[in-house]
Amino acid sequence: MEEVEVVVAHSQRATLRIGDVFLKVDGDPAHADLEVRAMAMxxxxxxxxxxREPPALAIAAVPGKALGVLGEPSAASPAAWAAAGAAIRRLHDAPLPPWPGPRLEDVTAELDSECAWLLANAVLPAEVIRRNREIAEVALGPWKPVFIHGDLQITHVFVDGDEVTGVIDWSEAAPGDAMFDLATLTLGHEERLDDLLAGYGADADRDVIRAWWSLRSLVASHWxxxxxxxxxxPGCEFEVLRSRMQEP
Structure with missing residues (x-):
């Protein structure tokens, strides 16, 4: 009998693994609808x-292993990171999905709201929040929308050797800022940014990527x-925010 592994579980959704099958259960069927459409594109x-039987979606495991995990050094080779960068570039060069993405004004409003919560609850020193809010401002300029994954955490990209074998969890896919995907994948693994961009291309904006590191960490912490x-x-969002204090 196969063991049931709880991959992630919270009040909004749960993902279970049974052998080579992942079972995703989501309270909002629209997430699975979007995920299926995004993977097809x-x-x-x-x-x-x-x-698929709402609210459940069953998908096959992809071969290989995740590029890494947040809070631990990535054992993947520089070539594997470059391959991930090349795959992301193919995604960003693809036609836009036909549904709306995040709006700049909504991102700004959420950032301000989450910073206010962090300050009110004193979960971080006020100066850390203030400095990162300042850095995050660079990500709030207009962006040219591309097809983004939208939740490109390091655990969502699988590699076998130096080859990308699969990218999972597409429920946040939408038109959006390309630098957001690059920042999400390298959050807490800033030292691998050069490897990633070796495959992605030299036109990535490092300042905007750094700004998204701060913005994503500020916004995600409350949730x-x-x-x-x-x-x-160790290695997670608060450490990312504190590390920005060492920058000029």
Whole structure:
């Protein structure tokens, strides 16, 4: 009998693994609708859909292993990171998905709201929040929308040797800022940015990527705390925010 592994579980959704099958259960069926559509459009390897019975979606495991995990050094080779960069570039060069993406004004409003919550609850020193809010401003300029994954965490990109074998969890895919995907993948792994961009291309804006590191960490921390995750774990969001204080 196969063991049931809880990959992630919180009040909004849960993902279970049973052998080579991942079962995703989401309270909002629109997330699965979008995920299925995005995977069909993406020009890079994605998991095979086995069946769908709302609110559940079953997908096949992809070969290989994740590029890394947040809070630990990535064991993947520079060539594997470059391959991930090349795959992301193919995604960003693909036709836009036909649904709306994040609006700049909504991103700005969420950032301000989350910074206010962090300050009110004193979960970080005020100067850390202020400095990162200042850095995040660089990401709030107009962007040219591209097809982004939208939640390109390091655990969502799988490699086998130096080859990308699959990218999972597409429920946040939308038109958006290309630098957001690059920042999400390298969050907490800033030392691998050069390897990633070797495959992506030299036209990436490093200042905007750094700004998204701050912005994403500021915005995500409240949600993580409320859902039982620890943004203060080694290598995670609070460490990312504190590390910005060392920059000029």
């Amino acid at each position: 993406a020009p890079i390897p994605t998991p095979a859909i086995l069946w 993580l705390i409320e859902h039982g995750f620890d943004p203060d774990a």
